[in-house]
Amino acid sequence: MIDNSKDAQRVQELQKENDNLKKIIQNNRIYTIEEQMSQYYSLTKIHMMRIIKELRLEEYDPKNKKRIKTLSSFFENLKEDVDKLMYPTDIIQSLDIDGTFLKGWLNRMRTISFINFKGGVGKTTICLNTAYAISKAFNDAKVLFIDNDKQGNASNWLNANLLKGTITNIMMGDASAKEVIQRTKYPNMDLIPADTGLIDANSAVIKNENINQGTILRDALKEVEKNYNICIIDNPPDINISVLNSLALTDEIVIVTFPDTDSLSGVYQMVSQINMVKPLNSKLNLKGILINAFTSDDSTYEAISDIKAHNLPIFNAKIHYATKSAKKNLNLARSNHKSIFEQYPNCLIARDIWNFTKELLNLK
Ligand SMILES: Nc1ncnc2c1ncn2[C@@H]1O[C@H](COP(=O)(O)OP(=O)(O)OP(=O)(O)O)[C@@H](O)[C@H]1O
Numbered sequence: 001m002i003d004n005s006k007d008a009q010r011v012q013e014l015q016k017e018n019d020n021l022k023k024i025i026q027n028n029r030i031y032t033i034e035e036q037m038s039q040y041y042s043l044t045k046i047h048m049m050r051i052i053k054e055l056r057l058e059e060y061d062p063k064n065k066k067r068i069k070t071l072s073s074f075f076e077n078l079k080e081d082v083d084k085l086m087y088p089t090d091i092i093q094s095l096d097i098d099g100t101f102l103k104g105w106l107n108r109m110r111t112i113s114f115i116n117f118k119g120g121v122g123k124t125t126i127c128l129n130t131a132y133a134i135s136k137a138f139n140d141a142k143v144l145f146i147d148n149d150k151q152g153n154a155s156n157w158l159n160a161n162l163l164k165g166t167i168t169n170i171m172m173g174d175a176s177a178k179e180v181i182q183r184t185k186y187p188n189m190d191l192i193p194a195d196t197g198l199i200d201a202n203s204a205v206i207k208n209e210n211i212n213q214g215t216i217l218r219d220a221l222k223e224v225e226k227n228y229n230i231c232i233i234d235n236p237p238d239i240n241i242s243v244l245n246s247l248a249l250t251d252e253i254v255i256v257t258f259p260d261t262d263s264l265s266g267v268y269q270m271v272s273q274i275n276m277v278k279p280l281n282s283k284l285n286l287k288g289i290l291i292n293a294f295t296s297d298d299s300t301y302e303a304i305s306d307i308k309a310h311n312l313p314i315f316n317a318k319i320h321y322a323t324k325s326a327k328k329n330l331n332l333a334r335s336n337h338k339s340i341f342e343q344y345p346n347c348l349i350a351r352d353i354w355n356f357t358k359e360l361l362n363l364k
């Protein structure tokens with residue numbers, strides 16, 4: 001005899017299992033291949049219709065530069081739409097880190113300096129977005145961002161109020177670190193901003209032989225370091241007394257470079273400088289060289305081989321060269337005082353910086 005009640009019970013159990021599975025899939029944003037394909041397909045269909053509509057409006061004329069420009073920006077936007085659909089929206093949160101890995105550091109602030117003698121290689125872009133990624137991924141970590149560049153690019157990006165004091169005041173001995181540290185709009189990230197006064201401060205410090213010229217910043221931070229887990233320093237493209245001060249308190253150095261000969265010579269100059277600062281700070285360590293504006297050109301691979309031939313560590317993570325739409329978003333992020341993760345969380349640059357951040361912190 002067939003036991004109907006047992007069957008019904010089994011069906012109920014299976015339904016429950018199925019519902020649970022659905023919940024897991026939804027909660028973790030796991031899409032089946034069919035779902036992904038159908039989303040992609042419907043998007044492609046919409047785009048194809050838009051493309052056809054666009055192209056029909058006018059005959060293609062290779063001399064019509066304005067028209068070509070419109071069309072190419074149109075395609076760039078399409079690329080952005082596809083990216084948005086194909087990648088999860090919040091790459092940082094998707095890792096769901098609880099911050100326990102920071103336990104080892106809780107009693108001591110760890111300082112990471114981003115540096116290269118060469119200007120315009122992406123130091124500020126990468127360092128600021130890395131600081132943001134860390135502050136977002138670890139709610140229980142306190143991040144201190146120090147702008148050590150008289151240009152104040154990072155301060156401007158973070159919407160600093162320079163009237164509240166800057167690193168200049170610390171270097172001049174006019175104010176304590178506590179007095180100049182200001183909050184940012186991110187709850188667990190504070191800032192010491194910079195302004196052009198740093199030029200005068202540097203020359204004043206050089207002239208004053210009665211003080212410990214290389215450790216002013218380190219000494220000033222002593223009173224606040226217990227409040228932070230990580231300190232990130234954005235350095236200028238030169239070597240001066242304030243850079244020396246940042247190296248004196250740094251644990252790990254990240255040298256950011258483009259894969260070209262000029263930027264590489266900045267890397268090698270920096271490496272010899274690090275060795276000179278060692279007597280001032282024995283824990284100073286070159287964590288690695290980070291290739292920015294990575295492309296798959298031969299010249300890039302030659303640059304990487306060159307660095308390896310110098311026996312220098314290179315991060316596995318690379319930051320790709322930002323093509324037009326990503327570049328537009330990088331610029332927008334800056335002018336909107338936002339991180340790239342907030343401006344355009346799915347772009348390749350955001351994903352690259354997140355991968356780099358994980359490698360920097362030795363996360364899997
Ligand atoms: N991966 C990239 N692809 C394309 N452009 C990039 C990339 N990274 C940074 N840039 C651009 O390069 C320019 C310089 O970047 P950034 O200000 O971060 O460099 P920097 O090394 O801090 O410069 P400085 O030496 O003046 O402080 C910016 O316009 C930025 O958007």
Ligand SMILES: [Mg+2]
Nearest residue numbers: 123124149153
């Ligand atoms: Mg900079």
